[in-house]
Amino acid sequence: MFQCFARNAAGETQTHTQLVVTSVTSSFSLLPSDLTVTVGNSAVFTCETTGAPKPAVSWRRGSQLLASGTVQIPRFTLLESGGLLVEPIRMEDSGDYTCTAAGADTHINATATLTVWIRTFISVPPVDQRVIKGTTATLDCNATHDPRVNISFQWQRGAVPLQPSGGRVSILSGSLTISQTWSGDIGDYTCTVTSQAGNQSRSARLEVIELPHSPRSLSVSLNDSDSRSVLLSWVRPFDGNSPLLHYILELSEN
The missing domain is CATH 2.60.40.10 (Immunoglobulins)
Known part of the structure; x- marks a missing residue:
């Protein structure tokens, strides 16, 4: 108006x-x-x-x-x-x-x-492993992704990121390799793949097996009810991260 x-x-x-x-x-x-x-x-x-x-x-x-x-x-x-x-x-x-x-x-x-x-995802996840002390452990981690995007891998032990040291620890094409393993390497390891088309994490546990420790506090006493038997006892030793299968008892007579 x-x-x-x-x-x-x-x-x-x-x-x-x-x-x-x-x-x-x-x-x-x-x-x-x-x-x-x-x-x-x-x-x-x-x-x-x-x-x-x-x-x-x-x-x-x-x-x-x-x-x-x-x-x-x-x-x-x-x-x-x-x-x-x-x-x-x-x-x-x-x-x-x-x-x-x-x-x-x-x-x-x-x-x-x-x-x-295509969404990025871990196609070959790491799996739980048990290796003998001093040998090499390899945790695989491969991802499927769109060829138009770049991806990167990051490994963590617990909540601590792992950095390739050029020594015992190396990361190649997503896989983690630890040489000369020892008990300090035992733990949960997480592989994370990161990209513009999505992220994903998968975890696995690494156990390091070593020789069991010697039995401790070995003691022996006669069996009062049977003169041909003795009572032998000891303290269960550290099993080396692997179940103890059996004990070997030896008698030396002089």
Whole structure:
């Protein structure tokens, strides 16, 4: 509503009129942009428009209509803002997505590309191992990943990161090798693969077996009820991280 006033010393007069805008050319206020998403996640394309009447927004991939005011297929949702939600993402969702805004007398399009990565995961996890003291232990850790992304491996013993020392400990292609193992190497080891397309961790336990210690506090006494037998006892020794199978008793007669 517009009003016009005229004033002078004699007074004031006014008149008014109304302007009604019935049509404004459609345009994009926020264009969709290219996205890169990992399989299993969600993707949200933006597409905001202006115009009068309000433009009708629809989305297509190639020639396939995915979402509009009257059409919607599973996993593709037309948002109130005009954007498109794709959830969950599959490999076959890669491609060009076109947002179309249809106004009273115009049709405008904007296109963005969706790139989908395969999720990175550990395909060969480390497994529990028992090695003899002084030998070499190798904990494997291999990952399957999208060839377009880079991955890196990190090993931890408990909560402490392991750094290749160039000595006993080395990491090659994700696998951890510990040479000249000893009891101090016993523990839980975790392999973590990190990438732009996801992270994953898997753990395994390393046990180092060594010779059992000698029995302690050996004592012997005659059996009062049987002159041909003795009572022999000792303190159970450290088992070397492996169950004791049996004891060997020897008699020496002089």
